[in-house]
Amino acid sequence: MRPRTTARSELLAMLAFLLRGAAMNRSLHFAFLLLAVVAAVFSYRSIARRGLTLDPIQRLYDEENEALDAEAMNETLFLLAAQEPGAKELQRDVADLLSADLESIDLPDGRHRQISIWRRAVKPRYRSIWRRGVKPRNRFMFLARITFLARPEHPQHDQVLPDFQRLLSDWFHNRREFRPEVMSDLVDQIKRPIDLNNHYTDSGQRYPTCAVVGNSGILLKADHGDLIDSHHLVIRLNNARISGYRRHVGAKTSLSFINSNVLHDCALLDGCFCHPYGDFVPVVFYICQPAHFIEYMICNSTHKSPLLVTDGRFDALCARIVKYYSLKLFVEETGESPSTWGMYRDERWFHYSSGMQAVVLAVGICDKVSIFGFGKSPQVSHHYHTNQTKELSLHDYPAEYEFYRDLIERPQSIPFLKDAGVKVPTVVLYH
Structure with missing residues (x-):
């Protein structure tokens, strides 16, 4: 075993590592190199402050068999994750x-x-x-x-343009203002409108228990329906059908979580029919394409229950978390420089899944989170209610599963989320 490297040798190793990555990927700007080198100097302090996990990245070796310290690697992943794809x-x-x-x-x-x-x-x-x-x-x-x-x-016709510009400007301003503390605002932003819609007392407290029901075909391999319905809040994704599957997926829906592509399809229907679980089930959605604020304006004017857009700062937080885990898994599996990650994934379209953001939402508004229907298995479809067999390439599902594992086993190690100032609740994943 090699002796622990000195701070000077670590800095030199970090610099050499980044320069080699820049040679392989010319899109890495020189300004970022300088930033990364400076960050390496303070890596020990920043790592201690964030509590980033060092396992299973214990030590990685370049082609000259020079060891790169795990702290420096994590700091590099952290910095690269802050560069949002697209x-x-x-x-x-x-x-x-x-x-x-x-x-x-x-x-x-x-x-x-x-x-x-x-x-x-x-x-x-x-x-x-x-x-x-x-x-x-x-x-x-x-x-x-x-x-x-x-x-x-x-x-009204003359109100469409100013309202659209206002909504888009506010969302994009928040999207560029990275603030993980937005997790502390989710009770006010999401739970309070839902409670008011259901005529509940506005307690300002989290839900005791929440179930996030994914759409994986593995749901059909167990009878979790009654267990799912026993939760105080049940979140379903992208209008997945429950009729005919209630023994496996339950019948209760408290909140529908969708992406704006689904909302676009709803807007084409009479009255923006986007509530297969009932007219009065609240809907939360995130923006996939900024032009979809038009669909939001169309649907919000006729929707009988709250139609809520996720905060742009919340979107940015989820984007950074998923990219970090995608980079981390890429390095572990390939041993290549993380700066080459973009050569294997189209960064313009890389995005977290609806399920991932729904789980993070539940982490912010629930005291206990149960996750159902996440994962894959041979001989089952990608979605339990469709014949789709292939996963979408714009998502990195294995990386998201690593994130869920850390939520369960060591939430204090999750980068960015640790800085949110909220207590991560107990999370249980049901297979």
Whole structure:
């Protein structure tokens, strides 16, 4: 066993490690290299403060068999996880939407309404053409368009644009303001509206017990229905069907958790029918595409129960946690530099799953969290209620399972969540 390296040798090893990673991945900016090197100097203090786990990354070796200290590796993973996948694309999309033109009109059939968002396609490659007096074929680029059955409750035409810009601006501002303490706000943001909707006393306390019901086909291998229904709050994902499966998945639904792609499909239906569990079951959703605030405005005006958007800061927290575990698992399995992670995953589309964010939500509003229907097994479908067999490539499910394992066994070691200032409740995973 090699003797423990000195602080100086660790710093040099960290620098060499990052430079080799930069050579393999030119997208790693020089400014980030400097930041990472400075961070390495203080790695012991920061690691002690965050309490990051060092297992199972005990020691990793580069091609010259020089040991890289586990603390430095964890610090590197921590810093890389803070670089959100697709951040530049998201910023560009939001800027396009906020500067775009919006039109809200009633269609000639008298029954439908259409909202369109577009921007002028004024790009450098067009300007030289225009100077020659030739107009490009497509002078406009549609960013979003939705046609839906009109209702009197829907926003007035002249209110759509200012309301859309306000909602999008507020969400994106929060999305860029990383603040893990947002976990402390979830009782006010989520639980209080649900309790008011159910005419419960606003106690300001967490739910005693919560069940998060995933959609994995492994649910059909056990009869957890009655156990699920015994919880004070039951969270279901993406409108998964329960009819015909109640022995396995239960019948009670207290909260529907969906992504905004599901909300988009709901907005196309009369009255934004997005409540298969009942008209008065609250819905929480997270934004997949910033243009989906249009769908939110359509649905929120007709929804009989609370329709709540997750805080952008909460989204950012979940994104960092999942990327950290994805990087960590990648290094453990391949032994490669974490800076090459983006070569194996399309960072533009990498995203946490709906189930992962629902679990983190439950951690913030419940004293005990039970997880059902998470995981996979041979001879079962990806979703218990569909024939889908393949997992979505934009999610890293094995990394998310590692996160759930840490929630159960050593929650104090979870990066970012440890800084949230909340007590992680007891978490139980049922297979």
